[in-house]
Ligand code: C2E
């Protein structure tokens with residue numbers, strides 16, 4: 001076999017394999033044609049015979065027992081090689097087939113028409129066989145060729161079924177992947193190409209439209225957009241309908257990103273300006289460059305989708321794939337996925353506790369429970385990273401449930417040990433939308449036999465402002481149970497004073513961004529002073545977050561702030577370290593003493609913990 005013959009044979013086999021026909025069960029659609037062939041020729045044997053590498057496999061057969069025969073010396077193999085009709089009136093007279101196994105089994109007559117794909121690959125033959133020598137008329141040969149064409153139409157139709165989107169009539173994602181692989185084989189390795197993904201609307205817009213309008217609106221959007229994209233790209237470029245609201249195409253070879261992006265921007269702008277749906281949808285385009293030969297079709301689609309998603313927020317609504325954004329997105333996605341496992345696992349999540357100090361007395365009066373996550377492979381992940389991801393997902397409820405349960409258990413243990421502190425937990429915005437939050441909190445308190453006032457829930461100002469009416473109703477319900485409420489990160493949101501006045505909160509926690517750097521910023525000091533007075537006038541107790549320095553603490557004292565929390569006293573501590581910290585007052589006395597005047601430090605330390613009950617508990621422990 002010459003090299004070009006070998007290459008043709010390899011392509012032919014590839015075309016055959018792609019159709020996924022070999023070794024599939026019999027099908028009536030083919031059997032009907034085979035039966036018709038046998039009847040029209042008045043012969044006992046007929047078959048749809050596919051030529052595999054070393055066998056003839058029968059997709060359909062009449063009068064044949066075997067499902068396949070060796071390819072060598074099989075006339076159908078000859079048809080596949082030549083792509084021509086083959087008639088053998090008498091095998092015993094034919095030099096090539098006289099000694100073939102078919103002839104040995106008593107077959108004398110053969111006629112086969114090639115089964116040829118649209119791209120010209122011959123898959124095998126539609127054949128009829130007889131046990132007597134026979135002549136063949138031209139009309140019979142025409143019939144055999146027609147039957148072969150019917151078989152091929154059936155094959156192509158079955159193959160196309162899973163490859164064309166019924167709504168747009170465009171090839172679908174499967175076809176994109178297949179064509180992408182072909183392109184990679186055919187085009188020079190290393191050639192730079194661009195994949196383009198057109199997204200018709202944001203997920204929110206799709207769900208709003210589906211809810212507000214009848215479903216034909218979205219169908220119409222797809223059909224109109226498909227027609228527009230086809231018209232813009234011209235008949236020679238293939239456009240794929242890769243997801244319900246997404247189309248993809250590949251740029252022409254030689255097109256650069258610099259040239260293509262402005263073209264896409266202009267086309268999109270024109271397209272949007274004439275679209276009937278322009279007020280309710282935001283189409284966007286993502287572009288991703290790739291190197292022919294090493295790219296993976298599915299991954300290229302994913303990258304283009306990621307760029308199209310980023311493009312929604314870009315001014316032109318066209319964006320180029322960014323590996324950095326993509327990595328960040330994937331990290332967020334994976335973290336969310338992995339956090340679900342962490343919640344049911346035993347050893348990934350834990351709470352740490354940061355003390356809260358009453359400034360006037362110096363006593364530790366409470367602790368804030370803060371969540372920590374040790375990822376099995378990524379190590380420690382900060383709540384600043386994972387909490388915002390979780391808060392936007394359905395896991396917020398389970399997370400708060402986990403924290404509530406752990407914190408109450410810890411609170412019970414501390415109380416049993418004589419340590420009477422108020423414990424604060426952070427609650428997410430979406431928790432306030434859970435109708436049974438207050439009931440669950442009460443149930444938790446009952447389970448651990450704790451009074452409601454030993455628990456404080458911290459809710460950020462912005463969480464409340466997301467849905468003020470609903471949030472307020474839940475805050476009222478929570479306040480009604482007797483647990484305390486704190487407005488966390490105060491000053492960073494947009495709550496109005498009138499709102500603050502009506503809120504059933506006990507505590508306002510001034511955000512650390514106002515406290516850090518306070519020591520030498522007089523304007524900020526003025527602001528913090530006002531925040532303290534105003535909050536207290538409205539009946540709230542004021543806590544300063546992020547107190548790292550003695551002079552800041554001194555300022556807060558002079559401004560009348562009630563409590564402080566920050567690294568000056570302690571970082572968030574593990575359970576055991578927290579207990580030890582409570583026992584060992586010198587840890588923070590030293591910190592305070594080092595940063596404020598000696599007289600003030602002494603006064604502060606003498607006022608400081610151990611608070612009465614803590615001292616009592618310590619004495620009890622020591623005496624044991
Ligand atoms: P947050 O509720 O405002 O908690 C205070 C944050 O400030 C904590 O960060 C704490 O470690 C940090 N911090 C305390 N003192 C100082 C200081 O002196 N200087 C500085 N620079 N930082 C200080 P963390 O633990 O990383 O938590 C960050 C945020 O994550 C929290 O802010 C809270 O919004 C959220 N978070 C933490 N745990 C939970 C939780 O269990 N549930 C919910 N929903 N959110 C949580």
Ligand code: MG
Nearest residue numbers: 368426458488
């Ligand atoms: Mg907090």
Ligand code: MG
Nearest residue numbers: 488489511545
């Ligand atoms: Mg805060």
